[in-house]
Amino acid sequence: MEWTDEGIVVACRRHGEDGAIVELFTPSRGRHAGYVPGGAGRRLRPVLQPGAQVAATWRARLAEQTGIFRIEPVRPRAALLFEDPPALAALASVAALLSWALPEREPHPALYGATVAVMDRLGAPGWQAAYARWELSLLRELGFGPDLSACAVTGGREGLAHVSPRSGRAVSRAAAGRWADRLLPLPAFLTGPGPEGPGEVAAALEMTGFFLEHWLGAALERRALPGARIRLAEMLARSGRIEDQHRRGVAADRQA
Amino acid sequence: MADPAGHEIDRLIELMSRLPGLGPRSARRAVLTLLRRRQTLMDPLARALAEVAARVHDCPVCGNLATGELCDICADPRRDGSTLCVVEGVADLWALERAGVFRGRYHVLGGVLSALDGVGPEDLAIAALPARIAREGIAEVILALNATVEGQTTAHYLADVLSGSGVRLSALARGVPIGGELDHLDDGTIAAALGARRPLGG
Numbered sequence: 001m002e003w004t005d006e007g008i009v010v011a012c013r014r015h016g017e018d019g020a021i022v023e024l025f026t027p028s029r030g031r032h033a034g035y036v037p038g039g040a041g042r043r044l045r046p047v048l049q050p051g052a053q054v055a056a057t058w059r060a061r062l063a064e065q066t067g068i069f070r071i072e073p074v075r076p077r078a079a080l081l082f083e084d085p086p087a088l089a090a091l092a093s094v095a096a097l098l099s100w101a102l103p104e105r106e107p108h109p110a111l112y113g114a115t116v117a118v119m120d121r122l123g124a125p126g127w128q129a130a131y132a133r134w135e136l137s138l139l140r141e142l143g144f145g146p147d148l149s150a151c152a153v154t155g156g157r158e159g160l161a162h163v164s165p166r167s168g169r170a171v172s173r174a175a176a177g178r179w180a181d182r183l184l185p186l187p188a189f190l191t192g193p194g195p196e197g198p199g200e201v202a203a204a205l206e207m208t209g210f211f212l213e214h215w216l217g218a219a220l221e222r223r224a225l226p227g228a229r230i231r232l233a234e235m236l237a238r239s240g241r242i243e244d245q246h247r248r249g250v251a252a253d254r255q256a
Numbered sequence: 257m258a259d260p261a262g263h264e265i266d267r268l269i270e271l272m273s274r275l276p277g278l279g280p281r282s283a284r285r286a287v288l289t290l291l292r293r294r295q296t297l298m299d300p301l302a303r304a305l306a307e308v309a310a311r312v313h314d315c316p317v318c319g320n321l322a323t324g325e326l327c328d329i330c331a332d333p334r335r336d337g338s339t340l341c342v343v344e345g346v347a348d349l350w351a352l353e354r355a356g357v358f359r360g361r362y363h364v365l366g367g368v369l370s371a372l373d374g375v376g377p378e379d380l381a382i383a384a385l386p387a388r389i390a391r392e393g394i395a396e397v398i399l400a401l402n403a404t405v406e407g408q409t410t411a412h413y414l415a416d417v418l419s420g421s422g423v424r425l426s427a428l429a430r431g432v433p434i435g436g437e438l439d440h441l442d443d444g445t446i447a448a449a450l451g452a453r454r455p456l457g458g
Contacts, residue, residue: 011372017276046442050405078405079444082430083451085412092405096371228371231413 001067004057005029006074008115010099012048014040022048022069023099024056027112031102034058034069047071049078050095051119077119086239087123089232090131094119096226097135101142101216111141128236129189129196132204136190139208144216146207148191151175160191163207168215184210202237209233265291317388319364319381321346329353329361336360338395342385342414344368344402352400360398363388368401368410380410382417389423396424403430403448 007024015021020039025031038044053075060067081088118134121127139145150157152169161173162183176183185203188194213225265287273283290298315327329335339360343349349362365380399414401407415425431449
């Protein structure tokens with residue numbers, strides 16, 4: 001058995017003295033593990049950082065074996081984001097969520113394309129909203145995406161502002177009424193054009209985080225979201241609060 | 257098949273083969289060498305192992321290995337108490353000490369944040385750090401963590417934790433290693449080196 005494909009490193013565990021068991025997310029084989037001789041060594045360790053894009057050849061006698069990867073670097077991503085803490089946290093979160101959520105050896109080419117696209121944007125203006133959309137696409141790809149097409153109460157497509165944590169369906173601001181505080185937020189940029197500020201991104205991650213943890217995580221029998229995802233959400237929520245305070249300060253200055 | 261070495265020796269070989277750099281064959285060679293040089297090597301080694309196993313513990317201040325109440329670095333009054341170097345593990349502390357250029361004190365985290373291994377901030381010696389900085393009047397904290405996603409994620413987390421403490425934070429530089437040839441460097445290192453370039457002369 002042998003195949004060659006490109007892939008994204010989503011996990012790398014040291015195995016033995018200088019080898020590593022590496023999980024790649026590939027377009028045609030999905031999440032696929034393999035042993036990399038020398039993977040923990042000086043030459044390959046920088047290449048096998050989470051989020052790195054590599055060219056891989058997998059070889060094994062039988063298809064069900066772990067097999068051996070031969071890895072060549074294509075695009076290092078982490079080193080380019082070391083000076084940008086939120087973007088680095090997002091890269092770590094993408095890798096951790098893929099390792100956490102994807103079934104082994106099940107191809108998801110559309111999600112692969114979306115993943116490469118969001119990693120290409122990390123660090124550029126507006127990457128936070130792109131990351132939130134990527135989480136939504138991960139949920140949809142695995143069959144756990146909320147239905148944001150129309151209001152569950154009125155059937156209308158206007159003014160969608162909430163999502164029901166129970167049904168996973170959108171609810172308009174008018175229909176939510178006094179139940180609004182029991183519903184999850186739905187920022188407009190997830191259903192169409194809308195502001196993509198830190199507050200909106202934090203709200204989007206609150207919503208996707210709920211479905212990742214309580215729908216997808218429950219189905220996978222995982223107890224909690226990966227630490228990298230939790231830290232990213234905290235980091236972006238904090239920057240959202242700082243930005244809101246700054247906005248309020250500027251508005252107060254203008255009024256004065 | 258008969259056991260040529262005997263149960264006790266087999267057990268020793270099996271334990272030795274778990275050490276880094278040793279496989280079953282090299283462990284067997286090492287054990288044979290020990291047995292041949294029993295008085296000059298095996299007995300002193302056994303005594304040294306027993307002594308270290310009985311006395312070594314984590315330094316309560318910095319997390320380094322210690323045989324006394326404090327480790328040698330924390331107990332040394334000549335070390336610069338205003339600079340603290342945060343490292344992932346004792347191996348990194350030893351590497352910095354080997355270089356012999358840092359004369360401050362250390363703080364050993366005991367690992368790095370890792371989503372894969374389920375290591376969170378509560379599993380590391382992070383909570384004690386702000387109190388230690390305040391108690392010892394530390395002016396600068398050097399984050400000497402590995403240039404990996406996990407190492408840098410931990411560094412950023414620590415920077416957040418210490419942001420209100422008033423301490424000066426710095427991190428190790430990244431780039432071309434001494435004796436390194438650009439042709440042999442990975443793209444990430446070259447990118448980091450270009451990003452961290454500095455003016456020459458003048």
